[in-house]
Amino acid sequence: MLQTDPVFRVRDLSKTYRTGAVEVQALRGVNFQARAGEFVVILGPSGSGKSTFLNIIGGLDSATSGDVWFMDHDLTRAGDAALTRYRRDHVGFVFQFYNLVPSLTARENVRLVTEIARRPMKPEEALAMVGLSDRMDHFPAELSGGEQQRVAIARAIAKNPEVLLCDEPTGALDSHTGIKVLEALTNVNAVIGATTLVITHNAAIQDIAHRVVRFANGTIMSEEVNATRKAPAEVSW
Amino acid sequence: MSALSPLRLKLLRDLRRLWAQALAIALVMGAGVATLVLGVGAYASLDQTRAAYYTDSRFADVFADVTRAPRTLASRIAAIDGVLAVETRIARLALTRIEGMEEPGNAMLISAPGEGAGALNQLYLRSGRLPDPQSPREAVISEGFAKAHGFEPGARFTVLMNGQSRDLLVTGVALSPEYIYALGPGDAMPDERRFGIIWMSQKALASAFDLEGAFSSVSVKLAPGASQAAVIAEIDRLLAPYGGTGAYGRKDQLSHAFLDAELQQLRGMSQVLPPIFLVVAAFLVNMTLSRLVALEREQIGLLKAIGYGPWAIAGHYVEFVLAIAVIGIAIGFGAGTWLGMELAQLYARFFHFPYLIFSRDPSVYAIAALITLGAAVAGAANAVRSVAWLPPAVAMQPPAPLRYRRFMGGLFEAAHLVGQSGVMVARHLLRWPLRTASSILGAALAVAVLVGSQWSEGSMDRMIDVVFFRTARQDATLTFAQEQRMPALYDSARLPGVLAAEPFRMVGVRISNGPISRRVALQGLPEGVTELSRVLGTDEAPMTMPEDGVILSEALAQILGVRTGDLVDITLLDGDQRSFATPVSGISLGYLGLGAYAGLPALDRMTGRPGRISGVNLALDPAQEAAFYAAVRATPMTGFLALNRLSVEKFRTTLAENVTIMTTVYTVLGAIIAIGVVYNFARIVLSEQGRELASLRVLGFTRGEVARILYAEIAVVVLIAQPLGWLIGWGFANAVLAAFSSELYRVPLIVTPWVYAKSSLVALAAAIGSAALIRGRINRLDMIEVLKTRE
């Protein structure tokens, strides 16, 4: 893997949720870096702060303290407009619940993003990359869960993002369908070189990553680099 | 501590969470309830007040005027079968001269009724005392007249009675049941400044008008169950030799007739508009609440999953809407009662009632409350029913998968006209055509109630234009004290400042077709084309007076059921009371009162008394007004003077006061409905699509771009609703108009573009305001929340 400048630099990131008198420390002093083109799997028990972390580096949420840099963008000090711009130009998201627009077809869901992106690929190209060329004109309700998730991936990558952030992308899928989705992700990572962060609670998936990061209790407990990566088809759960 | 069940707590929290929407719904309900309560309340209050006042003051049932009849005749009238009480008196018109008022005013001089309990048409003294029976100068004056001139007991002014001027001393201010609606001679609207009622002692008036031992007017109270027609016929027979002009019942008594017409208008508005408002509000509440409850689908599934039965869940949501309905009804009761009282008071001031009885009919409140509650509960039930009885697992899922379709073969999409967000908007609206249709209908109804409340201004303008500027184009009408011969026309034409003079003759007649008949003044105008007082045809072109036959106004022709060419029977009310048949030679346009016209020569033949005129219509030189007024005062033949310019002003301001205030009340309530509907619509669309819009924010759509998608949907609905709203509003206006019209007022339906524009402006302003109000919510859409839950 190329040794380039880190795409993400996260230092002492903390996040505290306050609801009335109750305080929840979701993140306590996270330090993290990711390099361009890296495929990182994030593991950890439920409630350990994974999603909070991903949301903050994806510009969906704000930090309580610490620094988050995406290349030369200081995300911790950015306002809503700057964060929107950041998401629009640089980030692709994939979530457990696909969050497709039900009134738009697969192709149109992708076009939704390409319309506002700076250097998009063709919607058809993005859908081909996730193996959905023959399903482009179907509405979400006419697609299976795995297919919907692949549309979501296509939508995420169609803008040629620098980073692809996935929160439990296979969480709602059976293993056979999940593997198809993971194949789409690794394929995209390899082809467009987007730095990819995938949250999962499924330890079997860790083998497809360059690097595995473990969260516990709001912080990163351990990291390990996989000497060899497996192809998604080789893992099973 | 907390005895509240979790469902109750949820109820309270939901109400707090949705307070703005709940309040908007409650206001819509309140507006619906308030209209019914206020409209019916104002009408019932005035109606009951009038009835009570008539009884208290012993308002007579039959009236008759004569030239001069001996007072001994009174006992013969009293002896007529069915007559309970008789009161004879002297009643004559006079001119007034009041400091600070250039033009001569008119006054009705009446001998004061007795103070005994048996007297008819008793005065209600506001201040002072009745005139001394021996005094030739003391007078009680009507309250409106007193107020218009600032007269109080002790004030003095001059009247010209029978050619002599006399200084009067005001001893009291009073109200009379005969002049609740104090319309002066020749006027279209009461004008207190120019017309007053003056009560003096019998003796004073008798000597001034050479009526010692005689009377010129008689009022009769009928025994319960007596036949009015028989009594009238008998009175007419007795009075005929003394110049009787035909007895008439309350229906033809000027004040009563106009009061009736006004009350009928009020009732028309309160019988038509409030039910429309209430039904519209109910529909909107139903629609809004059912969508609001539909949004709770997942929670309903959850409640079922943990063991709540369908009835418990249905009960919960019914309680929720009932809570809103109760607030709305309370607002409606409060506002309606208050507005009803204000409105009744306003009318009472204009109508001169001595007191006002506020009617609060419990059944009106009950009806308003029941309709509102019913609509609210039905709305909730509608939505709950579809969910509460589903298996929990199904209920927790979103409603059946949304199978969107391409419409118009994807033409729209292919054209790439609107971008994906446009496609979203279009598909949403088309996905639930029923829901979209009901949204459009809701917004249209909001526009419609505004049109239905405001339409009258166009009609009033048109009425004024036709009546005062195209029909009665004279500056002044001088009516002689008695019919004069033709030379009086030339004398009038020589008065200073007179530019043109046209004669007219007024003959009291009963005009009938079979059993249907009406008392009207048959107006004689010169044959050929007149320049000042014109009669317009239904095509609005001036008509020429025919050589033979009569022209009837549309309203009169309709009542009688006759058309051009048909024969009508005419009986003269005075003179030899002859009867004859004559053809209807034309139908004229007329908005005020019932009109009948004939050429002067034809009228000469009909009456058998040729060459007489009742007065002249005049065009005046404004520069010589003062000289003209002085000359009119000095001319003994003057009976009274009507001034068109002042009439039209009074007409306008009075209408402005009455109609505008009424209209304003309804318009404000209509606006509340419009705002409530559009705001709720916007909020619901936001709730229904919040999730989708938040996802778009995640994808990098800006707040503005997301807002635009929502706004586009609202805009499409609101814009499509406008023409539909105009159409429905026009229908509403028509319904109100039908109830509005009476024999005295016949209002043309003219809804001006400005009325449509104003109604739409209010609705659009409501939409823009609502859009602004929900902008904050769009900005705060929780992006993370949507990622956690599945749809």
Ligand SMILES: Nc1ncnc2c1ncn2[C@@H]1O[C@H](COP(=O)(O)OP(=O)(O)O)[C@@H](O)[C@H]1O
């Ligand atoms: N909006 C929120 N308000 C309050 N607490 C929150 C919120 N979001 C997350 N949390 C809390 O923060 C902690 C971390 O949550 P999260 O990042 O979602 O964990 P993970 O994704 O690892 O399961 C949890 O304890 C969770 O309850």
Ligand SMILES: [Mg+2]
């Ligand atoms: Mg998570």
